[in-house]
Amino acid sequence: MDETIDVVVVRVFTNESGRNGNELGIVQSSEATAAREQEIATALGFSETVFVDAVDEPGRAASIRIFTPAKELPFAGHPSVGTAWWLADRRTPVDVLREPAGDVEVEVDLDDDLAWITARPEWTPEFEWLALESPEDVEALDPFAFTTGQTFAYAWIDEAAGSIRARMFAPAMGIVEDEATGAAAVALTARLGRALSILQGEGSDIATEPVGDGRVRVGGTTVYDRTIEATL
Known part of the structure; x- marks a missing residue:
């Protein structure tokens, strides 16, 4: 039954x-x-x-x-x-x-x-970081061009303000494109060493900040x- x-x-x-x-x-x-x-x-x-x-x-x-x-x-x-x-x-x-x-x-x-x-950040998966020149470059990416791993593509909207445009493609996880990726936000914040405001996917908003001892709040x-x- x-x-x-x-x-x-x-x-x-x-x-x-x-x-x-x-x-x-x-x-x-x-x-x-x-x-x-x-x-x-x-x-x-x-x-x-x-x-x-x-x-x-x-x-x-x-x-x-x-x-x-x-x-x-x-x-x-x-x-x-x-x-x-x-x-x-x-x-x-x-x-x-x-x-x-x-x-x-x-x-x-x-x-x-x-x-x-x-x-x-050490809890997160391994991401391939694809830093691009402009938000328009991020938006132009073809999700189906990514066939392995987990790739997080990003570009500064306003570097002084910590504002980023991003997309994430994760065929290894069975995900063509992830609309909003908190783990990648944690890892990128640790990588860049600063608080971020991330606009990801179709228009999702993620906020982050380092809080000491290597940890990140998202x-x-x-x-x-x-x-x-x-x-x-």
Whole structure:
């Protein structure tokens, strides 16, 4: 007999008007999903799907696992930000997300639908950095020209202000183009050593800042989009 599960879909790193943002599928772990996480994430097709275990310590921590359509990730930025917001929005806020890479500190302001995480750049995947001359050069890239690895292309919009135009292509993760990539934002902030305002994809907004001890804080706006039923 087929089983169905609810998949909450939120959009992470939207712009000021709540548009754009990277879709994230959120699934509460259960007997039905156990050992089928990769299969489910592949079928759903989101750039990442999160599986949330029960809150380990009420008001304190929750354990999550993150899957792209092709593989499990020990850490990822937009799933962490989106899950932090979702837990707070459903009145089960936590201070920490326990991920395979390590404990991710979170902060949420529901009044403005803002969520922040603090992470270490060494937790992120290996990216190939493609620094281009202008935002127009970034926008002109063909996603299908990238056939391996994870490539983060960027150019300064306003270097003095720390404003960047970016796109990310990740065929190794089963993602043609990622709309907003928090892990790459963490790694690029550490690489450049400064706070950044990143405009990525179709128009998603990511804010970052170094916070000492090599860590980086990254955040933005998350909004609820829809709930879908998936048949297993």
